[in-house]
Amino acid sequence: PEAYYRVDRFRIGWYDTATRAETPARLAALGFDSVLPYAARATMEEIREFLAEAEKAGIGVHLDITKSRSLEETGEPLAEYVRALRDSPAILSWYLADEPEWRPKSTPRKLEASYSRIKALDPERPVSVIFILPGLSGAYRGAVDSLWIDYYPLSRGSREFAALRGGRYADRMRAFGRRADRYGLPLTVVPQGFGESEEGKPQFSRRLPTLAETRYMFWASFLARPREIVYWTLYRTREDWLQGSLLPEVRAFRERFPDAVEYFPDPGFRIDGGRADSVLLGNGRGGLWLVVLGREGRDRELRVEAPAGYVFGGASGAALRETSFRLEPYGVRLLEISEIP
Secondary structure (H helix, E strand, O other): OOOOEEEOOOEEEEEEEOOOOOHHHHHHHHOOOEEEEEOOOOOHHHHHHHHHHHHHHOOEEEEEOOHHHHOOOOOHHHHHHHHHHOOOOOEEEEEEEEOHHHOOOOOHHHHHHHHHHHHHHOOOOOEEEEEOOHHHHHHHHHHOOEEEEEOOOOEOOOOOOOOOHHHHHHHHHHHHHHHHHHHOOOEEEEOEOOOEOOOOOEEOOEOOOOHHHHHHHHHHHHHHOOOEEEEEOHHHOOHHHHHHHHHHHHHHHHHHOOOOEEEEOOOOOEEEOOOEEEEEEEOOOOOEEEEEEEOOOOOEEEEEEOOOOEEEOOOOOOOEOEEEEEEOOOOEEEEEEEEOO
16 A cells, blocks of 8 residues: 555446447447446357447456356356457456355355466456455455455435445445455455436445435545446446436546556645545646545545645646645545645
8 A cells, every 4th residue: 555556547437238239339438448248148149249349439348257157167168258259359357256255156166267267268368356245355366366346335215424424435445455455466446336226216225326425435446546446337327327426526537537547655645624534646647636535524624734845736736835625524625736846
């Protein structure tokens, strides 16, 4: 967590299904970069069509491997799958398993065998595995090149900010990042993008984030220092939430970070007047922002003091060593900063 870390192409994407070949073009039009299409209900022809459309749209694909292939003892169905699709330039990674830690048949031994088969056929691409119980992920370290962690804390009927209270969401993100650092693996964070259906019915006893929760949860993801954010899941989200809540944050992010994201160690920014988390981000082009996230459920007047060598305001603004502002409950503020030559 104290080391500089750069992601040359930071991606934001969605889970969906490989039966919807129109999804890559739609995601590209909305400003997303990646997709994980579930393949259990798709034919090989549909998967190939999906990959072809993703290549045309410039969308990277984390390609799902179904349990019937990843857990089959001979390995031949898996090998046939990889050989048939590995030439697609759209594939970013092979998605080997979905939350194996609570599935009795998805043992570390079986997934390690599948991992070895994939790497023998396609040694360059990473193998991804997602966990909902990251504390149990260590046993699978030999079957994964890229650690994914999902977290869906907004339960049906819960009050706004209940999942964020006292900084618990921020603390969870930091813990995810520390685990990835211990493993020496890149991290993908999978936030909650589902809840009420288009008909207003709850799904899996969850609700969608409010506007303020959406903003907080998006920017809090960067406390984990991920290389990618992939929302679960497009076919279960609501269009009004996607358009009205999430897209404004994605577009605000892309205005500042069009491609790269740099994670910097905190050189000593001081926050007074209330409790808050922060992360220092660069865009690889000289732009720097301190992302401040409130840890309290009430308005606070915060004062942020920059350490020696930094000022607020960016290259074109007034150069100030400190700045003050009102932060709403679990609010987010992006402070542009500059280094003093």
